[in-house]
Amino acid sequence: MEIGIVGLPNVGKSTLFNALTKAGAASSNYPFTTIDPNVGVVPIPDKRLDGLFDLFKPPKKVPSYIKFVDIAGLVKGASRGEGLGNKFLANIREVDAIVQVVRVFDDPDVVHVLGEIDPVRDIEVIETELILADLESVDKMLERNSGAARTGNKDAREKQEKLEAIKKILDEGRPARDAGFTEEETHDFNLLTTKPVFYVANTNEQPDMEKLQKMRDFAKKRDAILVEISAKIESEIAELPEDEKAMFLKDLGEEYSGLDKMVLAGKKLLNLISFFTAGSEDEVRSWNLQKGLKAPQAAGKIHSDFERGFIRADVYSYEDIMKYKDEKTLREKGLIRSEGKDYIVKDGDICFFKFNV
Numbered sequence: 001m002e003i004g005i006v007g008l009p010n011v012g013k014s015t016l017f018n019a020l021t022k023a024g025a026a027s028s029n030y031p032f033t034t035i036d037p038n039v040g041v042v043p044i045p046d047k048r049l050d051g052l053f054d055l056f057k058p059p060k061k062v063p064s065y066i067k068f069v070d071i072a073g074l075v076k077g078a079s080r081g082e083g084l085g086n087k088f089l090a091n092i093r094e095v096d097a098i099v100q101v102v103r104v105f106d107d108p109d110v111v112h113v114l115g116e117i118d119p120v121r122d123i124e125v126i127e128t129e130l131i132l133a134d135l136e137s138v139d140k141m142l143e144r145n146s147g148a149a150r151t152g153n154k155d156a157r158e159k160q161e162k163l164e165a166i167k168k169i170l171d172e173g174r175p176a177r178d179a180g181f182t183e184e185e186t187h188d189f190n191l192l193t194t195k196p197v198f199y200v201a202n203t204n205e206q207p208d209m210e211k212l213q214k215m216r217d218f219a220k221k222r223d224a225i226l227v228e229i230s231a232k233i234e235s236e237i238a239e240l241p242e243d244e245k246a247m248f249l250k251d252l253g254e255e256y257s258g259l260d261k262m263v264l265a266g267k268k269l270l271n272l273i274s275f276f277t278a279g280s281e282d283e284v285r286s287w288n289l290q291k292g293l294k295a296p297q298a299a300g301k302i303h304s305d306f307e308r309g310f311i312r313a314d315v316y317s318y319e320d321i322m323k324y325k326d327e328k329t330l331r332e333k334g335l336i337r338s339e340g341k342d343y344i345v346k347d348g349d350i351c352f353f354k355f356n357v
Helices: 013-021 047-056 082-093 119-150 154-171 183-189 209-222 231-238 242-252 258-269 295-302 304-308 318-324 327-332
Strands: 002-006 038-043 060-062 065-070 097-103 197-202 226-229 272-277 283-290 310-317 337-339 349-355
Touching: 002 013, 002 082, 013 038, 013 065, 013 231, 013 258, 047 060, 047 272, 047 283, 047 318, 065 258, 082 119, 097 119, 097 258, 119 154, 119 183, 119 209, 154 183, 197 209, 197 258, 209 226, 226 258, 231 242, 231 258, 258 272, 283 295, 295 304, 295 310, 295 349, 304 310, 304 349, 310 318, 318 327, 318 349
Parallel strands: 002 065, 002 097, 060 283, 097 197, 197 226, 272 349
Antiparallel strands: 038 065, 272 283, 310 337, 310 349
16 A cells, blocks of 8 residues: 655655655755655554564564655646656556645745745645646546447446546546545546545644644545644654653653654555454564455455465454453453454454465
């Protein structure tokens, strides 16, 4: 699962990416410092994995991950190729979801490409460019598909109707996701504005509270996820040793850092749950799974042979194992279930898969 980090130039995207991944992506006070996308794989924080590791004490603890892609700053006119826009828009097409970083702090030493700080305007500038790029794509698809639709081809006619409905929404200045189609129904169109989005308000050390509240109100109106982060402070926290980091967060009364919250927001946006494998001598591990998928698909995350030869899965909950402390007691109490191919895996399940190939 890949999440693209987008925004105008000089809003702190690369600083945030560096803090997320410690990958050392270039970051400076110049537009287009990032030209080729930087990619970082980031562990998903999960206290349950820590609990299982402490309980079973295997040699290894392996978290699940989300991939972040730092995409270069977009500018007004990107859909027409301004600021290398076509290249950057193509990078966005390759990700599963988008996080838009928005600047809500004033700093005379860091130029804003539009002259002044206005978080809602900045969001709308980016969104407009994505909508215009999608309009161009939809117009081309309508033209290519029109001949087959006129001949009465059922699939082509249905595709044409979907595209026309999406075009109507885009013409109104709204994202394609507002057309009401499922991701599956529009997957082949590969449109930018069907991708799920959440927002990061980069507050720096001294946010403009009026602008931050404007951002909060905007996100609430859209029913969107908003994470408030000082990229500068988070980059400093990211350099601390783990024990000092934990102490720092405890002093703040926080369980997770801002970056952790961003990663968890990405997990929520992508509709991911976590299941675990534990109890072996080697490791405890967390696995990402799309919510609603069944046991064989979960087994396939571990190895394709597990899905192909799936027989059953022994399943118990995180809450039960932490309460009773060992699998033997769970068996005695009937809390380990044997589930078949139709079982929908739940967040926090601990699974042992039986297969034969």
